[in-house]
Structures are given as structure tokens and as C-alpha cells.
Amino acid sequence: MAADLTVNGVPSPLSAKVVGSFAYLTIRDRLPTILTKVIDTIHRTKNTFFEEYGEEGIQAEKQTISLLSKLRNEVQTDKPLLALTDDLQDTETWNQYMQRHQGLQGDQGSVSWFKSAWLYVECYMYRRIQEAVWLNPPIRDFDVFNEGKTQSFFESQQAVMALCTHLEEINKSMEQLSRSQLLDNFNTLLLVSLWGNKCDLSISAGQENSQKTSPLDSLSSLQPFILVDDSNMVWSTLISAQRPGQSGVRVDIVLDNAGFELVSDLVLADFLVSSGLAREIHFHGKSFPWFVSDVTVKDFHWTIQQTMAANHKWMSKSGFQWKSYMKEGVWSYHDHPFWTQPHEFCDMAADASDLYTRLQGADLVLFKGDLNYRKLTGDRYWDYTVSFDTALRGFGPAPLCSLRTLKANIQVGLQPGQGEKLTSQDPDWMTNGKYAVIQFHSPKSEQ
Numbered sequence: 001m002a003a004d005l006t007v008n009g010v011p012s013p014l015s016a017k018v019v020g021s022f023a024y025l026t027i028r029d030r031l032p033t034i035l036t037k038v039i040d041t042i043h044r045t046k047n048t049f050f051e052e053y054g055e056e057g058i059q060a061e062k063q064t065i066s067l068l069s070k071l072r073n074e075v076q077t078d079k080p081l082l083a084l085t086d087d088l089q090d091t092e093t094w095n096q097y098m099q100r101h102q103g104l105q106g107d108q109g110s111v112s113w114f115k116s117a118w119l120y121v122e123c124y125m126y127r128r129i130q131e132a133v134w135l136n137p138p139i140r141d142f143d144v145f146n147e148g149k150t151q152s153f154f155e156s157q158q159a160v161m162a163l164c165t166h167l168e169e170i171n172k173s174m175e176q177l178s179r180s181q182l183l184d185n186f187n188t189l190l191l192v193s194l195w196g197n198k199c200d201l202s203i204s205a206g207q208e209n210s211q212k213t214s215p216l217d218s219l220s221s222l223q224p225f226i227l228v229d230d231s232n233m234v235w236s237t238l239i240s241a242q243r244p245g246q247s248g249v250r251v252d253i254v255l256d257n258a259g260f261e262l263v264s265d266l267v268l269a270d271f272l273v274s275s276g277l278a279r280e281i282h283f284h285g286k287s288f289p290w291f292v293s294d295v296t297v298k299d300f301h302w303t304i305q306q307t308m309a310a311n312h313k314w315m316s317k318s319g320f321q322w323k324s325y326m327k328e329g330v331w332s333y334h335d336h337p338f339w340t341q342p343h344e345f346c347d348m349a350a351d352a353s354d355l356y357t358r359l360q361g362a363d364l365v366l367f368k369g370d371l372n373y374r375k376l377t378g379d380r381y382w383d384y385t386v387s388f389d390t391a392l393r394g395f396g397p398a399p400l401c402s403l404r405t406l407k408a409n410i411q412v413g414l415q416p417g418q419g420e421k422l423t424s425q426d427p428d429w430m431t432n433g434k435y436a437v438i439q440f441h442s443p444k445s446e447q
């Protein structure tokens with residue numbers, strides 16, 4: 001891949017400037033499609049708004065649709081990005097970030113959809129959707145993506161049942177497991193969490209995209225599609241971080257999608273605690289609806305509730321266990337505003353030092369999904385063989401691992417020739433979601 005280097009040796013960010021690029025097709029086609037689906041969802045909820053809020057609800061529906069239609073037109077006609085006008089806690093941060101990008105662009109015109117960094121404008125769109133809803137009380141707490149997220153959970157029930165049954169079998173024999181059996185089980189559940197990331201509604205522009213079959217049946221056939229597999233480093237980090245007198249380590253999971261992927265993350269977290277490897281799990285979600293299927297606090301608790309209420313013995317048992325982990329504080333949920341801002345993660349220490357400090361308390365941080373990978377690497381035109389450490393550009397609050405299925409044309413840490421070979425075999429390998437990486441970085445490895 002041609003990396004057009006800027007002065008300090010860091011390649012430019014991906015953008016829609018390159019006609020025909022994945023960023024270009026996303027902004028030209030997928031983002032307007034997502035906006036149209038949001039408008040349609042709000043329109044179809046009109047009667048509910050009227051029943052609940054009377055005339056005010058009708059007004060809110062009309063106003064929100066008008067704001068979103070205006071936004072869609074701005075995207076489609078490459079208008080300059082506009083300052084946010086709501087009074088949310090991060091409005092100023094977003095508007096300062098726009099100034100920063102305006103400065104970077106200099107006289108290359110205003111910050112706009114097809115001329116500026118893809119990562120920035122795509123995040124900005126979801127923040128503008130939040131603004132449109134927020135500016136129209138009483139529907140400001142309406143989750144425009146809720147329908148798709150709950151549907152993808154219900155469509156994945158067979159897979160969820162199979163996974164919870166598998167978890168029960170492991171937990172039942174936990175005491176008898178040898179170290180190598182523990183490792184095998186860890187690897188299996190890590191892979192289920194990895195491939196759970198295929199179930200993402202933004203890449204499908206909201207099209208149903210749930211896990212239909214048991215995820216356990218396909219792991220071996222999917223193995224050849226893992227391009228980087230650092231799972232052994234993840235395991236050895238978990239083992240070497242064990243301290244005498246402590247019942248396990250702290251693992252943070254930066255969540256991605258609701259639905260089956262979230263269940264796969266909860267099952268992995270359950271295993272980490274029930275095996276004694278982890279004493280606490282910190283989950284990090286989004287503070288408002290994001291990238292169609294990303295987890296909010298409402299999704300997190302709703303999913304545990306639904307699992308508890310399932311008419312399936314092991315699902316229900318898992319749900320009750322997860323509920324008590326939350327109650328006991330063994331598990332905790334956080335949603336720092338930084339996760340729904342456009343920054344690359346190398347900015348976190350400076351722009352969200354409280355979050356960076358919090359992550360430094362973890363013994364291992366798992367980053368789920370493609371958007372997190374794009375932010376870890378800055379969504380830039382890196383050459384395939386640039387190391388993951390280089391692309392992180394100093395981000396490293398703790399040992400970290402990305403569990404990502406590829407849905408954007410950015411990939412680092414490959415062997416010489418590996419990327420070119422993949423392109424000859426499967427030209428869309430970086431964006432079709434068929435391939436994945438388990439990519440590890442430890443701050444210690446930089447010393």
C-alpha cells in the first residue's frame with residue numbers, strides 16, 4: 001500500500017479524498033444509508049412519541065427528522081463540518097477538535113466529509129445524530145439503534161445458548177482442569193470473542209448481521225483467516241501478572257458491539273473470573289448510541305437481564321452469575337466520553353489523562369473490534385509490515401491486545417509479502433470481515 005508520508009514520518013490518515021477507496025465508498029454510500037435508516041426509525045416511532053408525549057412528541061419527531069435530513073444532505077454534498085450546538089458535556093471538546101483539524105488542513109479548504117480524515121468525519125456523524133436527538137426533548141434518550149441491537153441479540157439465541165452451555169461445562173469441571181486444559185479453554189473463548197466481532201451493524205449499514213450457528217463449530221475452519229495470532233502473549237501476560245496472595249489480575253475489556261459479540265465478551269469475562277485468572281473485570285462502553293451496534297450502558301444491563309430471563313437453564317444461570325458479579329463489584333461498567341470522541345488513542349494520555357491513568361491500573365486491556373483498531377493505529381496509510389508498536393505511537397497504558405475482524409483498509413504488523421499475497425488471493429481482504437488479528441503490545445517490550 002502506498003504510504004504517503006508526512007514530514008514526521010507518520011503517514012496521512014485515510015480519507016475519502018481517494019475516489020473509490022473504502023473510506024470514499026463508506027461516506028458516499030454507507031453513511032447516507034445509515035442516516036436514512038435512522039430517519040425511517042424515528043418516523044416509524046411517531047405514534048409512540050405521540051402516545052407518550054402528545055403534541056410535543058410529534059414536534060420532536062418532526063424536528064429531529066429535519067435535522068437528520070439536513071445532516072444527510074451535508075454528507076452527500078461534501079459541506080463543511082459544523083460546530084455542535086447542543087449543551088452536552090463534550091460539545092466544547094468536539095468543537096476544539098474541529099479547530100485542530102481546520103488548522104491541520106490550512107488552506108486546503110474547510111474540514112468536510114470527503115476532504116478530511118475518515119475516522120474523524122465518521123465519528124462526527126454519530127455525534128451529530130446524538131445532537132439531533134438531544135436538541136429535541138422529550139425524545140433525547142431515544143436510542144435510534146436500539147431496534148437493530150435488540151434484534152441481533154434475539155436472532156443469535158441459538159449461538160448464545162450453545163455458548164452458555166459450553167461455559168457451564170467448563171465451570172463445572174474447573175477444579176479438575178490441568179494448566180494446559182485451562183489454556184485450551186482460554187484460547188477457545190478468546191477466539192469466540194474475536195469472531196463475535198463479525199456481528200457488526202455499521203459495516204452492514206444496519207442489515208441484519210447476527211450469529212446464527214454455534215460459534216464453537218467454526219473455530220477451526222476460521223483459524224487460517226487469523227493473520228496475526230499473539231494469543232500466546234496474552235496468556236503469558238495473564239500468567240506472569242499473577243501475584244502471590246492475590247486471587248487473580250485486573251482485565252479491562254474495551255467493548256464493541258452489542259448482541260452476540262457482547263455475550264461472547266461476558267462469557268470470556270466469566271471464565272477469567274471463575275478460573276481464578278482475574279479478580280476483577282472493567283468493561284468500557286459508549287456513553288451514547290455509536291456506530292449502530294456499539295454497547296451503551298442500557299444495552300449492557302439489558303443483555304444481562306435478557307440472559308437471566310431466558311427459558312434456557314445455562315443461559316439463565318450465566319445471567320444470574322453476571323448480575324451478581326456486577327453487584328459484588330467483581331465486574332464494573334464504565335463509559336468515559338473519550339470512547340465516543342474522534343481521537344486516535346495516541347492522544348489519550350494528553351486529551352483524557354484520567355482515562356489513561358485508569359487503564360494503567362489494568363494488567364491487560366482487550367480492545368474489541370475494528371473501530372478500536374483504527375483508533376489504536378490512527379487510521380493511517382501505514383505499510384503492512386510496520387510494527388504494531390510503531391503504529392501505536394506511544395499509546396500503551398498497559399499490556400494490550402486488539403481482537404479485531406478486518407473491516408477497514410488499515411493493517412500493520414504483517415510479515416513481508418503477507419499483505420501482497422492476501423491482495424492477490426482476496427482483493428477485499430481488509431474490508432470484508434473474513435479475516436482477523438489477535439495483536440498484542442506490551443509497554444515493557446519497548447524498553
Ligand SMILES: O=P(O)(O)OC[C@@]1(O)O[C@H](CO)[C@@H](O)[C@@H]1O
Pocket residue numbers: 026030197200201202203256257291368369370371372374405407408
Ligand atoms: O468497530 P466495529 O464494530 O468492529 O466496526 C465498525 C466499522 O466497521 O464501521 C465502519 C464502517 O462504517 C468501519 O470502518 C468501522 O470500523
Ligand SMILES: [Mn+2]
Pocket residue numbers: 200202256257291293294369371
Ligand atoms: Mn462497533
